[in-house]
Amino acid sequence: MNKKFQFAFVCGVALAAVTLSQQSVKADTTTEGQATEQVAKSQAVAQAPTTQTTTTEDQNQESVANDDQTQVAQSNDQQATQPSQTTEDNTQAAQPEAQDSSAQATTQANATASNITPLKGIVTTKGYTQLYAQDGSVISNRVLGGNTAWLTDQKLVYNGQTYYRVATNEYANANNVVLTYGHQANGVVRVKSWGAASYSRNEAGFYKNGQANYAANSVWKYDRTDSSNGRTYYQIGNDIWLNSDDSAVGPAYQNPNGWLQIQNSQIKPSGGSVGYDLYNGVEGVKVWLVRRYFGYSNAHTIYDGSVASSVRSLQARKGLPVTGVVNLATWKAMGYSEADWYGIDSYVAPLQTNITSTRSQHIEAMINQAYKYLGKTWISGAASMPAYGVDCSGLVTQALYASGVDSAPISNIQHAQPGHEWNSRDYWADARIPHINFNNRQRGDLIFFTDPSTGIIWHVGILLNRDTMIESWPYAVQVHSIYGNRGNIAGVKRVFS
Template identity: 70%
Template sequence: MNKKAKLSFICGMALTMLAVTTQQNVKADTTNNNQAISQATQAVTTTDDQKAVDTPATATDDTANAQENVLDTADTTSDQATTTGTNDQNADTQADSTASNITQIKGVATTKNQATTLYKQDGTAITDRQLGPNSAWYTDQKLEYNGKTYYRVATNEFTDGQDVVLTYGNAADGVIRVKSSGAVNFSRNDQGFVRNGQANQAANSVWRYNKTDKVNGLTYYQIANNVWLNSDDATTAAAYQNPNGWLQIHNSQIQSSGGAVGYDLYNGVEGIKTYLVRKYFGYSNAHTIYDGSVAASVRALQSRKGLPVTGVVNLATWKAMGFVESTWYGIDSYVAPLQTNITSTRSDHVEAMINQAYKYLGQPWISGAASMPSYGVDCSGLVTQALYASGIDSSPISNIQHAQPGHEWNSRDYWADNRLPRVNFNNRQRGDLIFFADSSTGVVWHVGILLNSDTMIESWPFAVQVHSIYSSRGNIVGVKRVFA
């Protein structure tokens, strides 16, 4: 080959190689760019699927990482492209279900008597944990997906609706009173509360509820299985309550207070148990107090019975006298049964107080006593139990406290109690407390319950009785009102 031909051949080969190289570079760049776009789309789609648990920062990092990985990849397979298309389709389905197939609810999903599988939003089972049997879980979303119902119990964690029992509201325990217009009955479903068509509940009827729920500013109270009343028609407030600063009215049974139930007897203690011990040893109960004479008799008994000789009556000594254990505790713990409720009027409370006082009529006066009607009481003990029956807890003045040393004169404590406001003597009425003082000292020593302006029920030596307020009980010092 001559020099001219040889030069032409070399130039042609160089042009051919340049063209091939250029074409390969274009294809490589195209493949890399397509792959970057495809992979970035996949990363973004995956991030959207996981938006309940991923932060925007994580999504951005994942996209950047996908792009960096693509630059290191030599080529892209058709399988990857197919996978990317599938992910895009799933993302669209889940986005649609989030937008249209999820209902916001407020309920409790309780698992049945078995471990319960959890699912992701796309219906995929979660295999590394389950919900325990018979456990309750708050749920805020109902998902309808692929013909099935799911309830969300955690971020992107759902239970199959067939595996749980859905209920509504929060557990509660209380009493409501239907207002004067009656109360409509409602049922609860996913959309909220709807009238169930049952006849309205009667005005002023009382219902115990076990759940509450709040919707649109109203509180709903469940009074039976999926039967609810709302706060437009019913209230937890009592029909009558004293003003702030007065002794407040309780609408549940008052409990004994002021000391331990089953307290020991020692010097200075009064009340029913001391009364019975004095009577056992033959002592007078003109003034029922545990004194030195009683203590000496107790020590002698304890010595005879082989008990520790302390002079203090405890349960073992009480039983050694022949008394039963139940009275040791029962005398202390007695609180008059509540005779009123949240529907009671002021008049109802007054009559409950007087009715309880009448149960003691004819029983003996016993100093420091404030127990059951089968025994006796003193004047302030009578008032304490009468107040209990009407819903008034006058603590720290109480049935047990009254028997303890230094608290015999609870009439003075009631007179000094600012929660019982004084009223003008000329405005006195049934249910007021009237107080008397020792005419020689001016110190309060007696209290009675007014039946009318001139008559009272009282405990005065030597019995509970009805007398005129002008029956020489000392000087009348004033009248106080229990119910406003």
């Protein structure tokens, strides 16, 4: 051979030897036994590289197992530096290209397995909680946070232990969590007119627990809700539930959108500070008491210059700052109590209705409150308690409170502030109380009157029937004909639709 030919022959032989060596190594590191073991280890770490499935002799198994352990350890090291991911994503990453039936059973929960029971609930961790795979092995690279809630859809019983599934192939041990049903909620539910059966809940679902039915129109607070078979369930006690066939959330009656809305909890004072000072232009019960203290007439109850002058003299005599403004200290110097200073402002008529009340019952609550003022003194700008008096719009405001209607910004405190004496005009202009045809008037409607000389609204009453109203008119709260010289009838408005 010449030298060139010899060199080419040697290179060819060497290349062939290298190729044969690589094929032998590849065959040694991919076995069916390795694939099965790799799947099991992938389940323990929830994420491992995909492996190929080929065949080789049994003599290679020990070497393969050592290679797998190294690979799993590297996978754990990599995952420890990464944020937690959902188990579903991790399981997908761990799926081999080909799986036999045993590998599939260990990598995905089988809802038909005898040790698995479907359920619908929530598990709340007692503390940091270890996760387990379906075969009971520990998932070592993440835990659940303490006092956190997780949806569960399966119960697994394995080797005498109970587990709840919180993600694909991830389970929490029952010893480390508390199982509950439904979702946390806060509200009030009312029983319908035929009463309500009592239910309890277990893993199989809701069932009648044999307790007595709950009374028609009774009202209950609930703290959890759940759903089953198209019904909503409300937990009103420890594993005591009512369902939406027999009960309902929300009031039996509510005004349409755009009207004054009905509330089912006690209305609070609004429109200013409870314990507001008295100064020029303020009206209401506290001013009425101050004027009476100094001997002034209350034909019109207003804090004016004469009152301010008398207040300054009192303050000088008592060693108080001479401001002409009645604050709490000046009020007490007159001999009035601190309790009255705040109590007069904060009075809101107690709620006389609830979520079971009908339209008629709301109207009767309004009228019932108005009657509590019957015979009391007319006081301009007043909208406080029946122990004193009110004016016409103050009577309406407190009557509405009793029926569950808050007419804010028209309110009890706002009414006494300068510029708000004529709240009858504000009610007339309020679009949340629609005008109705005069011929369709009925009990509970508001009737308005104008000053004959100006045509401006100056009076409002509450209809008791088509021709009679309860009103506050100088100088007392009384029942009177709507045709009894109160000015010209401007029209009628309806509070309850």
